[in-house]
Amino acid sequence: MRQHSTIHFKDTGYFSKLMCDYLDQNEKVNAYYNNFPNIVGFRAQIKEKGGSFSKDNRIVLHSCLIEQYKGVKLSELTSDNLELLKNENTFTITTGHQLNLFTGPLYFLYKIISVINLTRRLKSEFPENNFVPVYWMATEDHDFEEIKYFNYKGKKIKWDREPGGAVGKLSTEGLDAVYDLIEENFGKGSNAKRLKNLFREAYLEQKTLTEATRYLANELFAAYGLVIVDGDDPGLKNLFVPFIEKELLENNCFNTVSKTNESLSLNYPIQVNPREINLFYLDEGLRERILIENDEFHINNTDLVFKKEVFLKMVREHPEKFSPNVLMRPLYQEVILPNLCYIGGGGEMAYWMQLKGCFNEVEVPFPILLLRNSVLLLDSKYERKMDILGIELYEIFLDQNQLIKNKVKQISDIEIDFSKEKKVLNQMFIELKALSDKTDKSFSGAVLAQEKKQLNGLEKLEKRLLKAQKRKYAEIVDRIAGLKEQLFPKSNLQEREANFSEFYELYGDDLIPLLADCLDPLGLEFDVIRP
Known part of the structure; x- marks a missing residue:
C-alpha cells in the first residue's frame, strides 16, 4: 500500500x-x-x-x-x-x-x-x-x-x-x-x-x-x-524587441541586479552576477556574448563588429538573432x-x-x-533495510558519517558518549578557575591550558573508541553506507542524480x-x- x-x-x-x-x-x-x-x-x-x-x-x-x-x-x-x-x-x-x-x-x-x-x-x-x-x-x-x-x-x-x-x-x-x-x-x-x-x-x-x-x-x-x-x-x-533595445542601450539588468546584489549579499550567497549586456548573439552554430566598446557592439570570440545603428536595426528586423542569458x-x-x-x-x-x-x-x-x-522515492526493499537497521525516516537525511556514528552508539555494548565525564571535568575546572581568580595570572593561564588539554584528551579517546566500535560493527556500518549511497547517490538527493527510467521500469504508466x-x-x- x-x-x-x-x-x-x-x-x-x-x-x-x-x-x-x-x-x-x-x-x-x-x-x-x-x-x-x-x-x-x-x-x-x-x-x-x-x-x-x-x-x-x-x-x-x-x-x-x-x-x-x-x-x-x-x-x-x-x-x-x-x-x-x-x-x-x-x-x-x-x-x-x-x-x-x-x-x-x-x-x-x-x-x-x-x-x-x-x-x-x-x-x-x-x-x-x-x-x-x-x-x-x-x-x-x-x-x-x-x-x-x-x-x-x-x-x-x-x-x-x-x-x-x-x-x-x-x-x-x-x-x-x-x-x-x-x-x-x-x-x-x-x-x-x-x-x-x-x-x-x-x-x-x-x-x-x-x-x-x-x-x-x-x-x-x-x-x-x-x-x-x-x-x-x-x-x-x-x-521582446523594446526590452532588447533597452538592455543594449541602458544596461538595465546590470544596474538593477548589481544594486540588488549589494543588499542580498549581506545575508546570502549570490547565485549569478550580471554582465554589462545580458544578451547573446545567436546564429547557426553560434551563441556568444554581446560586448560594447567605443560605441560599437562586438560579438565575443568572433571578428563580428557592428555599428550601434546597424545593430539596433538588426534587433528590429531580426530579433531571433538575440538570445537572453540566464x-x-x-x-x-x-x-x-x-x-x-x-x-x-x-x-x-x-x-x-x-x-x-x-x-x-x-x-x-x-x-x-x-x-x-x-521527492525521495523509497522503494519497499530500501524501507525494509531501514527497518532492519533501525533507521527512522528523518535519520536517513543525516550526513552519512553522523548517521553511522549515531547508529554505532545505539548498538554498542559499551558507552561511547563521554558527556558525563566532560560534565564532571567542566565542574572541576569551574572550581579551579574560581581559585585562580584569587592568585596571579600565571596560575589562571595554567588552569585554562590544562582544561583545554583534558577536554581534548577526552575528545580523542571518544573518537578512538568510536573508531574501534565501527570496526567491530563493520558489517552494519557497510550496510548503512550502502543504503545511503543507494538513496542519496554521490551524497546528493536522488532526484538530482537518477533518471526517471529507473522508476518507470518499476512502476510503468x-x-x-x-x-x-x-x-x-x-x-x-x-x-x-x-x-
Missing part, C-alpha cells in the same frame, strides 16, 4: 538558507519577491497580471504556439489549453528546464507535475479563470556538457558529439549509438520496452533536439494538457506569457530573487516564485499518476513516497 510522508525542507539538510528563509517568510527576504505562493498571493497576482497583459500578445503567443506544434499529435486537453490562451481570463503556470538527454535528472518530472497540480488547485479556487501548465524548453542554452547524458542505475549514458551554438538546433544524428547503450543496459520487461520505444521515437525519428524534447515531454504529459513553449521563435522575440530569460518569459508563477529548484529561485528590481524598472509584473516539489496524486505544490514540504 502506498505511503506518503513529508518533512520540512530545512530538515533535509539539502536546501539553502535563502530558500528556507523564503519558505518561512523571513523578513530578510521580503524585498526580493512579490506575492507569496498561497491563495491570497495568487488572488493578488491574477489581478496584477490580468491588468497588464495585452490581447495582442495573446494573439501572437497563440499563433506562434500553433506553428510550433505543427506535426505534433495533440491531446484534446492540450489543444483546448492552446485555444484558452487567447482568452483574457486565462493564465499560465510555468517551469523551465534544459533539453537534457531523456529528461536528465528525475526532478524534471517533479517540476512539470508541480505545474500541473498547481493549475488544478487554482482552477478549484478561482473557477472563473483558466490556468494552463507550461513547460519552457531552454532551446537557446549552449551548455552541451550539462545536457548530453543521463544516469541509469549509477551508469552514465552519454551522447558523444561536438557542441556548437544553441542546443535546440543540434541535429539528433548520432543518437542511435545512445539507443544501442539503452538496449544493452535497460531491462527486458514491458516497461523497459516502452522506454526504449519512447527514446527511439523521440531521438531517432525527430530531426533536432528541440523536436525530440517536445515529442518526449508531450508523450509523457499530453494527457495533463501540458503546453510546451520554445522561446527561440522570431514571432515571440518580436514582442538573467534576461525570466523577463522574456514574463513578457510573452500571461504567467502568474514560476516553479523551479532552489538555485533557480535564488537567481529569480535577484531580478525583482529589474522587473520593476521595466514595469512588468514579477511572478510568484514557488519551490518545486522534491502508474509512475506519473502516482506522483500527481501525492504532490501538493503549495504544501511547501519535502515529500517521501513509498509506492
Whole structure:
C-alpha cells in the first residue's frame, strides 16, 4: 500500500538558507519577491497580471504556439489549453528546464507535475479563470556538457558529439549509438520496452533536439494538457524587441541586479552576477556574448563588429538573432506569457530573487516564485533495510558519517558518549578557575591550558573508541553506507542524480499518476513516497 510522508525542507539538510528563509517568510527576504505562493498571493497576482497583459500578445503567443506544434499529435486537453490562451481570463503556470538527454535528472518530472497540480488547485479556487501548465524548453542554452547524458542505475549514458551554438538546433544524428547503450543496459520487461520505444521515437525519428524534447515531454504529459513553449521563435522575440533595445542601450539588468546584489549579499550567497549586456548573439552554430566598446557592439570570440545603428536595426528586423542569458530569460518569459508563477529548484529561485528590481524598472509584473516539489522515492526493499537497521525516516537525511556514528552508539555494548565525564571535568575546572581568580595570572593561564588539554584528551579517546566500535560493527556500518549511497547517490538527493527510467521500469504508466496524486505544490514540504 502506498505511503506518503513529508518533512520540512530545512530538515533535509539539502536546501539553502535563502530558500528556507523564503519558505518561512523571513523578513530578510521580503524585498526580493512579490506575492507569496498561497491563495491570497495568487488572488493578488491574477489581478496584477490580468491588468497588464495585452490581447495582442495573446494573439501572437497563440499563433506562434500553433506553428510550433505543427506535426505534433495533440491531446484534446492540450489543444483546448492552446485555444484558452487567447482568452483574457486565462493564465499560465510555468517551469523551465534544459533539453537534457531523456529528461536528465528525475526532478524534471517533479517540476512539470508541480505545474500541473498547481493549475488544478487554482482552477478549484478561482473557477472563473483558466490556468494552463507550461513547460519552457531552454532551446537557446549552449551548455552541451550539462545536457548530453543521463544516469541509469549509477551508469552514465552519454551522447558523444561536438557542441556548437544553441542546443535546440543540434541535429539528433548520432543518437542511435545512445539507443544501442539503452538496449544493452535497460531491462527486458514491458516497461523497459516502452522506454526504449519512447527514446527511439523521440531521438531517432525527430530531426533536432528541440523536436525530440517536445515529442518526449508531450508523450509523457499530453494527457495533463501540458503546453510546451520554445522561446527561440522570431514571432515571440518580436514582442521582446523594446526590452532588447533597452538592455543594449541602458544596461538595465546590470544596474538593477548589481544594486540588488549589494543588499542580498549581506545575508546570502549570490547565485549569478550580471554582465554589462545580458544578451547573446545567436546564429547557426553560434551563441556568444554581446560586448560594447567605443560605441560599437562586438560579438565575443568572433571578428563580428557592428555599428550601434546597424545593430539596433538588426534587433528590429531580426530579433531571433538575440538570445537572453540566464538573467534576461525570466523577463522574456514574463513578457510573452500571461504567467502568474514560476516553479523551479532552489538555485533557480535564488537567481529569480535577484531580478525583482529589474522587473520593476521595466514595469512588468514579477511572478510568484514557488519551490518545486522534491521527492525521495523509497522503494519497499530500501524501507525494509531501514527497518532492519533501525533507521527512522528523518535519520536517513543525516550526513552519512553522523548517521553511522549515531547508529554505532545505539548498538554498542559499551558507552561511547563521554558527556558525563566532560560534565564532571567542566565542574572541576569551574572550581579551579574560581581559585585562580584569587592568585596571579600565571596560575589562571595554567588552569585554562590544562582544561583545554583534558577536554581534548577526552575528545580523542571518544573518537578512538568510536573508531574501534565501527570496526567491530563493520558489517552494519557497510550496510548503512550502502543504503545511503543507494538513496542519496554521490551524497546528493536522488532526484538530482537518477533518471526517471529507473522508476518507470518499476512502476510503468502508474509512475506519473502516482506522483500527481501525492504532490501538493503549495504544501511547501519535502515529500517521501513509498509506492
